[in-house]
Amino acid sequence: MSWPIAYDCMRGAMMAQCLWLLQHVQMSRVYHYIRGQSMIKLYVLIGMVEIFDKLMCSFGQDALDSLYWSTMRSKKRLTLLNFVIVCIQSTLHSLLLFVHITTLTVAVNSSDQALLTLLISNNFAEIKSAVFKKFDKQNLFQLSCHDIVERFKLILFLGMIMLLNIAHGGDDHLLAQFLNIFFLVFGGEVLADWIKHAFITKFNMLQPSLYEEYSMILARDITSCRKDDDNILDHTHLVARRLAFATLPLNCVMIRFLQIAAPRLRSYLPAVSPARLATIAALFYLIALAAKLLTGMLLMAHSYTLQCDASGGGGGGGARASPLPRSPAPGGHKSRKELSLEKLSTIARFTLWRGRIV
Template sequence: TLWDYLQEEIFTVEMDGEEGVKGERVTNFLAVPQELEKIIIFGVFICLDSFLYTFTILPLRAFAALAQLVSNEAHNVVRVLRGARATTRKRTLRLSHKCDLVKAAILGGTLVLLHKVTDASKMYHGVRGQETIKLYVLFNVLEIADRLCCSFGQDLQDSLFSRQTLGRRTDGSRPHLRPAALGALTLAYVVAHSVVLFYQLITLNVAVNSYSNALLTLLLSNQFVEIKGSVFKKFEKENLFQLTCADIVERFQLGLMLFIISLRNLIARSSLPSLSLLSYLPSLSPSSLPPLSLPALLSLLHQSFSPAVVVLCSECAVDWLKHAFITKFNHIRPGVYGRFVDVLCKDLVTGAGSGGGRRTHEGEPFVDQSPLVSRRLGFAALPLGCLVVRVISQA
């Protein structure tokens, strides 16, 4: 009856039987940002290691490979002059040495071509003169182009630095057309990807340094649009791992670009005679620094780095909300990010144990000696390294 219904509604004191489950959902939702930041920070350091590899280990390996090439050629010439027997084998480069020389050649060729096709000043004023709606479209186009270049470039480099391309055939002959074609395609890819990253840097610089907050607001709103495109999709754990790897690479690239922009703004606002870091650092001394009081220095740092901090914090908030709702809607516990860290650690240990690469059936390291774990993340170190060198040289 109606009276029984009213009594039940008024005097019922027992809670819902699923209160424990609902409380656990809230706890898991709030725990996602902490677990996510653990793997992102770890992944950012992996990307930093791979990025620094391009400027430290790779030049040394290329120099060692070049010295080995000269030594082999000298030995072969002496062998011919002495009339060595035909059965005596010539000295040849190891596949890893060939890979290092090809990488160094691609890096040098990309820098030469970027010097011809890119001009930061013209690109900056060209992007800055566009309308707001065009910049919004440009943001999205560059982001899509970056991800497509990463995906295609990884496959292209795997093909170029494979044993089938740089090694010998079963009959002992060497392939020539395949390495030349793949080398040209890889060079074109690295140049194209570097140009895409260059435009991303210029566009981000325009948004951060705009006199009005319209472009910066547009950039922040574009980041939050990413939530709508992700949270309502069905995700398995493998898909979530791929998304996490993409967020790691995006966080590192965004942080590096914002650091470059903020550093250039700091140097420009401090009234230094030159914007070139390379020309300023050797003459750095207390007398060469402009006289700044502590409040003026803090104000200078605030003006230079505050827009970058806002953009980076916005990116962190977007990642937290995106992953929190994805795990909530797909009933995935936050502990899955710990297993993702284990996967990256396993790749890191495996790569370090084999000299930075994978092992072949002959016991020699895999041809590509770049950090194996960065390949799982989908991090393109060569184009980003070319971008940084080009920005420093043109500063």
């Protein structure tokens, strides 16, 4: 077996192992246990879960990289050790995210909405802790990476909570109430991010054009897989690594919540034969696969467009410009923007820069 196939098989085994352990976690028991706690305890629990989530994201990415390189170099003992470490880390991270989503479910479904108010106010506490600190463009890039992942997780978590509420027989009134909560929580997150970034750039005299450079770094990460013949991973690997985006635990938790909601959702459907149900499931899988491929192609095309525009080849009907940055002429010098992009390319979400990590 070649090492690329072995690496993919190990990742599949990790996912199967995490799903098997999550099968033994009863959400109803966890939900009612968390619901019986006081509001202050729940607020502290959410804060602790968010902190450990960041630590798990940082450690998990390093563990996956170690497994990748030990597999490529055919070091069997080291590969086995790294595989065990990644399995333990992925399981703990999946359980952590499971508790996080369950706690948010309690907050959303609480009658007094007091905990939900505290969650929204936590966004503005984040503003206070960020705007009065010194930032340079590297630290601001780290903060931007953090906000990208945080928004995506919030949308995913709220979407799974809405799915569970629908599966448990929520009527139209409760669904409308949840949609109001969804837009309130996500709107508060977006508004807090806007205020935070606006005043950080103002107080530190940073140009808004820096965000174009940040987009360029992520675009290069997406397109770089086409230039590396030895790269076996897809075009999202480098972006996920830079953003510290843990895909494996999120996939496991999402599949587990779909398993919880599926039997109840099926009860609302008219009686269908198992063959027709299997056909519907296969069609749903094909649609999801097509959506994934289409999204990947759109991301790749958008990334190439960004780099073509940056290299001066965005318009006209002449020869197509290369999306890669132009190499300086012999004896020439790189532009200030190229030097800035080279320095930014060394920064990831949890890179220690000037003694701190944002």
